[in-house]
Amino acid sequence: MRRIAIAAGAAVVLAVGITAVAHAAAPQLTATFGQTSTWSTGYGAQYVIRNTGDAPSTSWRVEFDLPAGSTVSSSWSSVRTVSGQHYTFTNAAYNGDVAPGASEDFGFNVSGLGTPVNCTVDGRPCAGGGSPSPSPSRSSSASPSASPSPSASTSAPPAGPVVDVSTAAQLQGALAAARPGQTIRLAAGTYRGSFVTTAAGTAAQRITLTGPASAILVNDGPSGTAPSCPAPTTGWDSGYGLWLYNAPYWNLTGFTVADSKKGVVADNSHHTTIDGVHVHDVEEEAVHFRRSSADSVIRNSRIERTGLVQAGYGEGVYIGSAGSNWGCHGNSGGADRSDRVQVIGNHIGPGVAAEAIDVKEGTFNGVIRGNTFDGQGISGANSADSWVDVKGIGYVIEDNTGTFRSPGTFANGYETHNPGTTPSFGNGCGSVWRGNRSDLGGAGDYAVNVTSTSKCSGNPNVVYASNTVTNAVRGLTNIAVTP
Structure with missing residues (x-):
């Protein structure tokens, strides 16, 4: 009987050991497929990898097949290999660790409409369970959705993950969470609120905000107590229609900004590109490149009815900052060096109460080309009485068309001025006009x-004979014309 008792005790120990092995902590991964955007010839998608186990995962591998006629054209946040129609995605260096209850994701674009089949994650079915499905479960000709969304692109796929938004709250969230390579796509409609981002893109992976002209951003602010220098601050609404702050490498395309204090403001947001945007009915300036937002572009855009509250501050495009404001915006050696900004192919006016383009002191080497300026409605307030006022240095102003008809106050088409600043740059010198x-x-x-010619004797402004003028009180220019 004694030996039986010992054996029974051993059995208990053995049972406990077996139980411990059966419940050893281990990761359990699932991978869930979802489309993030669709267009007529393909779609964007992602897999979300979740760890439902009780131990962290240090890596993951997702595999699937695509039907014939569909291929992965690009991918991100993963390492991709392909064999025929079979695709394998392993984690990137930064997203292999998946803690219990947490998730990671990777994305890709597909040319064609077939969706993944036979999905496995680390060799097990993506939905969890024992073994992968032996045969395809979807037709190779199946469309990813009954019909594309109204805002879906109908041409090439977007270069990166796409976030579709249709409400102000969704847009605010997308701007706050934006990451390099991402596209935020606006549905048609009016978005009311404060829209600001501090997310930075990169030269290789720009961030895009895009939408149709019928997607309209409106900011009914400002409200709250403003800081001494403009910066996103809790409890303060700037009133800007769209504000990029420390957010370089953004593309802004297609949509409209209206009924706001200012239109689009880029602060320390170099390499911003604004293309095909409509800004109208704003209280002050329409577009402002500020705090050294250098190497930026505005093109193919339309600006109307600015300065509705402060006429003298209703510029169409404002490049840099007045020297008196460098205490706030002089973040490059004490100056606002919004250099090399290009203003190309835009239609500015009528109803622009200040200059169509105001080029501030301390900025260098911009290009103003191929624009149409309609000066009707310019106010004359705060010396705003020309299409373009150049206080910067080394600008090329060419192939623009300007007109003026009353009502309005108009002195000259283009003007230069030479404000003194510290540091001193030779402001208002070295620009050329042609065509x-x-x-x-x-x-x-x-x-x-x-x-002044004397203040620019070492770096003169040049007006070429290729410029033409009609209906002038005095003529083409007040300096000698260069052939």
């Missing part, structure tokens, strides 16, 4: 009025 067509409507004195 511009100016109709001054019988009100303006000169197409190009150069305020």
Whole structure:
């Protein structure tokens, strides 16, 4: 009997050991497929990998097949290999660790409409369970959805993950969470609120905000107590329609900004590209490149009815900052160096209460080309009485068309000024005008009025004979014309 008792005790120990082995902590991964966007010839998608186990995973491997006629054209947040129609995605260096209850994801674009079949994660079915399905469960011709969303692209796939938004709250969330390579796509409709981002793209992976002209951003602010220098601050609404702050490498395309204090403001957001955007009915300036937002572009855009509350501050495009504001915006050696900004192919006016383009002191080497300026409605307030005021250095102003008709206050088509600043840059010097067509409507004195030649003796402004003028009180320019 004694030996039986010992054996029974051993059995208990053995049972406990077996139980411990059966419940050893281990990761359990699932992978869930979802489409993030669709278009007529393909779609964007992602897999979300979740750890439902009780131990962390240090790596993952997702495999699936695509039907014939569909291929993965690009992918991100993973390492991709392919053999025929079979695709394998392993984790990138930074997203292999998946803690219990946590998730990671990777994304890809597909050329074609077939969706993944035979999905496995670490050799097990993506939905969890024992063994993978032996045969395809979807037809190779199946469409990813009954019909594309109204805002879906109908041409090439977007270069990166796509976030579709249709409400102000969704847009605010997407702007806050934006990451390099991402596209935020606006559905048609009016978005009311404060829209600001501090997310930075990169040269290789820009961030895009895009939408149709019928997607309209409206900010009914400002409200709250403003900081001494403009910066996103809890409890303060700037009133800006869209504000990029420390957010370089953004593309802004297609949508509309209206009924706001300012339109689009880029602060310390270099390499911003604005393309095909419509800004209208704003209280002050429409577009402002500020705090050294250098190497930026605005093109193919339309600006109307600015300065509705402060006429003298209703510029169409404002490049840099006045020297008196460098205490806030002079973040490059004490100056606002919003250099090399290009303003190309835009239609600015009518109803722009200040200059169509105001080029501030301390900025260098921008390009103003191929624009149409309609000066009707310019106010004359705060010396705003020309299409373009150049206080910067080394600008190329060419192939623009400007007109003026009353009502409005109009002195000259283009003007230069030479404000003194510390540091000193030789402001208002070294720019060239060529191929511009100016109709001054019988009100303006000169197409190009150069305020001082003596202050620019070492770096003169140049007006070429290729410029033309009609209906001028005095003529083409007040300086010698260069053949």
